[in-house]
Amino acid sequence: MLSAVRLLTRRLPSASAMAVQTRTMGTSQSFHINTPDNTQETYFDFTEENYKLVNKILSKYPANYKQSGIIPLLDLAQRQHGGWLPVAAMDKVASIVEAAPSRVYEVASFYTMFNRTKVGKYFIQLCGTTPCMICGSEDIKKTIEKHLGIKNGGTTKDGMFTLLEVECLGACANAPMVQLNDDYYECLTPKTVIELLEACKEGKPPPMGKWGSLPMNGQVSCEGPLGKTTLWEVLPPKVDAERFKDGKVDPASVKEHMSY
Missing domain, CATH: 3.40.30.10 (Glutaredoxin)
Structure with missing residues (x-):
């Protein structure tokens, strides 16, 4: 037990190192800390409207690969919850995809697109x-x-x-x-x-x-101050604006859809 404590102590950063401000890659630590509005007991469930999107997302994957939907479901939960993911929302996603909660936690804590602490509007x-x-x-x-x-x-x-x-x-x-x-x-x-x-x-x-x-300087996209000066005769390929209208994409036709 003592050796384990010593090992943990060696891995902890010094107080001086923790005091130095560094740029972070996300909004929170990799571990969870309970707050009044963020515990496993906090209620979260998708709205009736969002359950339609849940089913639409899961329909894109074989029934035995529900876990493939973890990222889009976490994104949906985050948008519903005002831009951040409480642990209860991650547990709900885990339940839907029939995965251990730890599998969802590791995804949410890896990608910086997910905010596990509250952010502003x-x-x-x-x-x-x-x-x-x-x-x-x-x-x-x-x-x-x-x-x-x-x-x-x-x-x-x-x-x-x-x-x-x-x-x-x-x-x-x-x-x-x-x-x-x-x-x-x-x-x-x-x-x-x-x-x-x-x-x-x-x-x-x-x-x-x-x-x-x-x-915010008035230019269009990446055009320079002189505007468009090249590629006047080479037009971009025409893309069907309604190519994904029904939400379904045949993988074999992806290149065609993306005008490759």
Whole structure:
């Protein structure tokens, strides 16, 4: 018993190491800590409407491979629960896919897309990786922290905003940027990020641009300041807008659907 305690002690970080602020890859530790609104006894169940989606998700997999639906079911539960996953929701998913709860916990704690602690209505993930850092992400972070009165990893008292600095979000060409819930706001400056925050306070975040993101400097997608200067004669393949209308996809035709 004593040797086990000594082994555990050797693995624990020092107090000085824990005091150093580092960038995290998620919103919580890999282990669960009970809070009043997050215990195994806390009630969670999918709504009647979402059970239709549960059945639709499970219908995509063979009956003996229900566990393949863990990730989309966790995503559905998180969206229903205001952007985060209580342990009771993970237990419900485990029950539906007939898996041990630990199998679901390990998925939820591995992927940073799942928040196992409460986040604000607007979850701001600020990219701090090299291209964004070079283009001013530190100034964007300081602006957000000052304007909202929170630090990295914190949530405003009214529960409206949570700020978390994360690794690359794949929008390097339009750095610096943030992911706000599901949406990308790019080419930010301290001025435009404040405009974005104020719009969110009014419940009117700017709508996405033509290509599913919004550069806040007026450009379209990744076009430069001169606009589109190449590929005038090479048109993209035509894609059937209703190709997934019934929610079913024949794996053999995926390349056709994606215009490969």
